[in-house]
Amino acid sequence: MLIENGKSDKIKMLSNEILTVSKYLDVVNAGLKSVSAKVLGEISGIQEYPGRSYMYYSVKDTKDGSTIKCFMWKNDYKISGVTLREGLEVILTAYPAIYKPNGGLSLQVEQIELVGEGALQLAYERLKKKLESEGLFSSDRKRELKEYPEKIGIITSKSGAVIHDFLSNIGKFGFQIQFVDSKVEGQDAIKDLLSAVATLKKANIDMLVIMRGGGSLESFQAFNNEALVRAVAEFPVPVITGIGHDKDAPLVSLVSDKNVSTPTAVANILNSSWGDALAEVRFAEEKFFSNFQTLLREKQFVVGNAGAEMEGRFNSIFETFRKSEEAMSQALSKIDFVLGGVFKTIERSKKDIEKGFGGLLSQFEEQMVQSVRFIQQQSPEQQLKRGYSIVKIGKMVVRSSKSVQKGDDLEVFLSDGIIEVKAQ
Amino acid sequence: MKEKTTKKRNLNESLKRLNQIVSWFENDNELDVEKGLELVKEGAEIIKNSKERLKEIENEFTEIKKKI
Numbered sequence: 001m002l003i004e005n006g007k008s009d010k011i012k013m014l015s016n017e018i019l020t021v022s023k024y025l026d027v028v029n030a031g032l033k034s035v036s037a038k039v040l041g042e043i044s045g046i047q048e049y050p051g052r053s054y055m056y057y058s059v060k061d062t063k064d065g066s067t068i069k070c071f072m073w074k075n076d077y078k079i080s081g082v083t084l085r086e087g088l089e090v091i092l093t094a095y096p097a098i099y100k101p102n103g104g105l106s107l108q109v110e111q112i113e114l115v116g117e118g119a120l121q122l123a124y125e126r127l128k129k130k131l132e133s134e135g136l137f138s139s140d141r142k143r144e145l146k147e148y149p150e151k152i153g154i155i156t157s158k159s160g161a162v163i164h165d166f167l168s169n170i171g172k173f174g175f176q177i178q179f180v181d182s183k184v185e186g187q188d189a190i191k192d193l194l195s196a197v198a199t200l201k202k203a204n205i206d207m208l209v210i211m212r213g214g215g216s217l218e219s220f221q222a223f224n225n226e227a228l229v230r231a232v233a234e235f236p237v238p239v240i241t242g243i244g245h246d247k248d249a250p251l252v253s254l255v256s257d258k259n260v261s262t263p264t265a266v267a268n269i270l271n272s273s274w275g276d277a278l279a280e281v282r283f284a285e286e287k288f289f290s291n292f293q294t295l296l297r298e299k300q301f302v303v304g305n306a307g308a309e310m311e312g313r314f315n316s317i318f319e320t321f322r323k324s325e326e327a328m329s330q331a332l333s334k335i336d337f338v339l340g341g342v343f344k345t346i347e348r349s350k351k352d353i354e355k356g357f358g359g360l361l362s363q364f365e366e367q368m369v370q371s372v373r374f375i376q377q378q379s380p381e382q383q384l385k386r387g388y389s390i391v392k393i394g395k396m397v398v399r400s401s402k403s404v405q406k407g408d409d410l411e412v413f414l415s416d417g418i419i420e421v422k423a424q
Numbered sequence: 425m426k427e428k429t430t431k432k433r434n435l436n437e438s439l440k441r442l443n444q445i446v447s448w449f450e451n452d453n454e455l456d457v458e459k460g461l462e463l464v465k466e467g468a469e470i471i472k473n474s475k476e477r478l479k480e481i482e483n484e485f486t487e488i489k490k491k492i
Contacts (some may be wrong), residue, residue, distance in 0.1 A: 148435045158487075167485070174481030180488050195490045203488065277435055278478045284442035285471045291449035292464045299457050 022100060029097050036095035039068075039107065040115065043088045057084060059092055059107065070094065072109040079190055080112040081225040082123065089115045093188065113187040113221065121248075124224050128251055131226070136233050137254045143238040145258055146206045147273050153200035154179045155193065156211040162242075162263045166211060169267035173274040178203050184212035189222035197231045207238045209270075210252065211263045214244030223250035232256055242266035384415035435477050438470045 019027065041059035044067070048055045053074055060067045070092065082090065093111035098104070114120050131137060150173075156162050158181035170177075180196040183189035193210075200208055210232070212223070222228065223243055229251045232239050241256040242263050253259040260266055376382060380390060390413040391398040398404055404423045412419040445467045449460070 146436075170483060172480045172482055173478070175483040177483055177485045178488050179485060180490055182490070192490070199488060199490050274478065277439060277474070280439055281442065281471055281474045281478065284439075284446050284467070287446045288442075288449050288464060288467050291446070292460050295449070295455050295457060295460050298455075 025098050025100050025103075032096045032098070034095075036093070036110075038113075039092045039094060041090070041092070043084050043090060044086055046084055046086065056106075059090070062089070069104065069106040070109045071097070071099075071106045072112075076110055077112070079194065079225070079227045080187070081127070081190070081227060082112040082114055084112070089119070091115055091187075111187050111190070117218070120218060120221065124248060124251070127224065127226055127229075128254075131229060131251060131255070136229065141233070143257045145238050145240070145269070148277060149206040149270060149273075150174065151176045151178070151203075151205040152270065153203055153205040153208040154211070155182050155196040155200065155208070156263075157182060157184045160184070160213060162211045162213050166209075166242075166263035166267050169264045169271075171267075171271040171274060173271070175270065178205060184222065185215065185219050187221045190225045190228060193222055193225075193228055194231055197228070197235065201236060205237055207240060208235055209240045209242065209266055210256070211242040211266060212244070220250050223252040225252075228252055229255050240266055240269060380413075381415065384413065389414050435474060438474045438477075442467060442470055442474075 039059060042062050044058045044060050046055070046057040055072055055074055055077060057070050057072070058067050059070055077084075082088075084090075091113040092107060092109045093113070094107040094109040096105055097108045099106055114123050135141065152175055154163070154166070154177055156166075156179075158179075162184075163179070178200065180199050182196040183192040197208075197210075220243075232241075232252050233255045238257040240258045240260070241250075241253040242260050242265060243250050243253045244261050249259070258269065260269065384390070391404075392411045392413065393404065393408055396403075398410070404410065406423050408423045410421045410423055412421055445463045448463060449455070
């Protein structure tokens with residue numbers, strides 16, 4: 001410190017060492033860094049130097065015209081989200097520094113804030129319109145949150161009530177929370193928030209949560225910052241915001257994938273799917289075990305039915321077989337009976353034939369006997385024995401007296417001999 | 425092998441698989457008991473693991489320093 005206690009007029013040498021101008025200015029500049037302040041003034045003499053990484057402008061006291069030149073890196077200017085114009089009243093967060101090549105004192109500006117509610121509102125409306133026209137707030141851009149998030153990145157202030165509320169309400173589902181402490185109030189928070197987002201962008205997380213409590217539009221300035229809005233829009237995993245507000249929603253919450261207003265609501269979103277999962281598991285368990293039981297019962301019934309069916313069919317086959325057997329048996333009996341009759345008939349016929357034939361033979365025999373007897377009776381010998389005689393002339397039998405003439409030699413055949421006579 | 429696969433599944437996949445199993449029982453008209461038994465076994469394993477995962481598990485809280 002060059003001035004002890006800030007009030008002392010007693011100049012204290014840094015050391016007895018003799019320094020070069022350059023080294024001395026380095027020491028002075030290092031000391032000047034510690035007198036960083038928020039400076040209120042009006043912008044003038046803007047020099048943007050296109051293509052370069054820095055810019056210059058001046059800030060002037062509106063009352064007495066006191067002026068100091070300002071140096072600002074364009075990256076910081078971009079991050080500040082404020083568009084400078086001549087006469088714009090701003091608050092600069094800056095520290096003094098001596099530019100070594102010419103020894104000029106200037107303010108090294110780190111941050112620019114707009115002054116007054118009206119200016120803030122105007123800037124908010126303009127940026128909102130611009131981002132809206134780019135489609136950044138479109139519902140089509142919103143990404144689905146991971147159903148069962150486990151790795152959560154959180155950005156909020158370590159000291160606020162927000163993180164406490166969140167941790168009190170988050171369920172014990174084994175979340176792996178990676179927390180990055182960040183300022184969340186005012187314009188100063190922008191760089192902090194951007195740095196936190198950049199840190200978690202590289203982390204292995206399922207989703208990012210950005211939270212802060214309620215406050216005035218002015219205190220929300222960081223969450224209306226264009227650079228932060230774009231960083232959230234481009235974040236590789238879905239982002240949930242839990243940023244409390246009264247009237248106008250901070251632009252970061254409009255661009256996030258899911259926005260709620262309190263840390264408790266964020267915790268509830270993270271809890272809900274896990275709670276539902278347990279119910280779903282129980283439902284599935286009950287459902288398919290009962291369905292499987294039903295299936296088994298159905299199949300048992302089918303098997304039982306099949307058994308009965310088979311038994312019925314077998315019985316039916318056996319019954320048919322039994323009937324066929326019975327019919328066959330009856331048929332055989334019948335055939336047997338018929339055959340018996342046939343045999344009897346044949347036997348009878350045989351007997352009849354034998355009998356008939358025998359009778360016929362006897363009859364024939366009798367007839368033969370009678371015929372023989374008759375023939376015998378009718379034979380000339382028999383006739384001769386009865387006293388009859390046969391007269392022959394030579395070999396001719398004399399049947400009429402007319403065939404005999406006187407003197408013919410006749411032979412009279414008798415049963416016991418021949419008498420030779422002469423007709424007279 | 426199957427058991428290992430089931431264990432490796434995350435909760436989301438497990439619930440999807442459980443829903444598929446429930447749908448199989450509800451939609452298939454000609455249900456195969458053998459297949460059903462297989463699915464019940466698989467489902468029981470998933471349920472066991474899912475319930476294990478859904479038990480109260482302490483959260484891990486790590487503060488990361490900003491990288492500037």
